[in-house]
Amino acid sequence: MNVSVGLLEGRPAVEVELTGTFTDTRGKSYNAGRHKLISEVTLTPSDSASCAFALDDITIGIGFHWERKERQVFRGALRLVKRTTGLTVINDVPLEDYVTSVISSEMSASCPLEMLKAHAVISRSWLWFPKANPPRSVKSQSESPDSHEILRWYGREAHPDFDVCADDHCQRYQGITKAFSPAAAEAVRATAGEFLRYNGAICDARFSKCCGGITERYATAWEDQQISYLESIYDGPAQSHSYTPKTWIGSAPPAYCNTHDSELLARVLPGFDQETRDFYRWEVAYTPEELAALIKSRLGADLGPICDMKALARGPSGRIYRLKIIGERDYIIIGKELEIRRALSPTHLYSSAFVVSKKSDRFVLRGAGWGHGVGLCQLGAAVMANEGKTYTEILQHYYSGTTVST
Structure with missing residues (x-):
């Protein structure tokens, strides 16, 4: 099977550099070198192993820090489709080549082999889930009767021209840009055709960078639906103490993803992710005026200087999914997880698992984790693999009651 991956959209023309010879559907050859494409065309490589194409100025991490x-x-x-907004650039690639690129783009190809195997299984399953199931979630918004509440989540909207996009909205796919390794190729070969299943059905295998010590349940980030294999678990071998969100986030309890092993982090994180080191516990601070400006620019709500913020509902990991923000002029209640992260940062907060305190003239947000926290914790899984756990043990830890099969 081939996977169609959207790389760019809305371009009036596309500059591409070819390595090797490509042929269009009319039999015209395009030799190695730079080409400017201005209309619909499909270019097929003469040799899939040696031919490649390069594109400049591809944006990654759209909207994130x-x-x-x-x-x-x-x-x-290479396929170009013309739409009213311009040209859409699509890469048609075999499924297992796609998975090899994803596990080398989401994390690093130098990850422990069992981590790469686990990621190959969940990336393949995440891709296949909507093909095996009717669309379940869509981008949604609802408001309370007093219009002061905005509740949004962002489901798996279908892309009209391709299966998946290449950025974090779907799964990171950066072609052969990132250094592949024998381990990445071996991980895909060893798990070829394997899917994560629950009661025989392929799973919607969600994952995030760092859960912060406790994974989150599905409904905190998306629609109010219970998914048995996407419930909250402690990210460690055993949890000996119970914590309130304030004490949990305010401390740094032991967990798989609570690692300061610089050698391991250098092995498992892509270069640009290594710039983020405060992923397990983090802190940001804003003045009341800075918060007001953020809320106005991100949500269009003019609340005046912010007086208070109150968590109205939290998930098991401490992630807030209903937050009340009170200003001098008005108030607003926002959710879910991603909408809160977007509203309180020029890009995104690392997560919505935070507690708020006031120090002097500032609101201090002390937070935990990086991402929505649902499903597999990538950093926790890397630590598990480094400690000798197998990929099936890793998957059974994060997705309770699941099995792996072809």
Whole structure:
């Protein structure tokens, strides 16, 4: 099977650099070198192993704190589709080649082998889930009767022209740009055709960078639906103490993802992710005026200087999914997890697992984790693999009651 991956959209023209010879559907050859494409075309490589194409200025991490532009290189076919907004650039690539790129882009190809195997299984399952199941969630918004509440979550909206996009909205896919390794290729070969299943059905295998010590349940981030294998678990071998969100987030309890092993982090995190080191516990501070400006620019609500913030509902990991923000002029209640992260940062907060305190003239947000926290914790899984756990043990830890099968 081939996977169609959207790389760029809305371009009036596309500059591409070819390595090797490509042929369009009319039999015209495109030799190695730079080409400017201005209309619909499909270019197929003459040799899938040696031919490649490169694109400049591909934006990665769109909207997040690591957003930047990169030159990226891809194997497989190059397809351009013309829409009213411009050209859409699509890469058609075999499924297992796609998975190899994802596990080398989401994390590093130098990860422990069992971590790469675990990620290959969940990336394949996440991709296949909507093909095996009717669409379950869509981008949704609801408001309370007094119109002061905004509740949004962002489901798996179907892309009209391709299966998945190449950025964090779906799964990171950066072609062959990132250094592949024998371990990454071996992980995909060893798990070829394997899927994560619950009661025989392929799982919607969600994952995030760092859960902060406790994973989150599905409904905190998306629609109010219980999914048995996406419930909250402690990210460690055993939890000996119970914590309130304030004491949990205010401390740094032991967990798989609570690691300061610089050698391991250098092995498992892509280069730009290594810039983020305060992923387990973090802190940001804003003045009341800075918060008011953020809320106005992100949500269009003019609350005046912020007086207070109150968590109205939290998930098991401490992630807030209903937050009341009170200003001098008005108030607003926002949710769910991602909407809160977007509203309280020029990009995104690391997570919505935070507690608020006031120090002098500032609101201090002390937080835990990086991402929505649902499903597999990538950093925790890497530590488990480094400690000798197998990929099936890792998957059974994060997705309770699941099995792995072809």
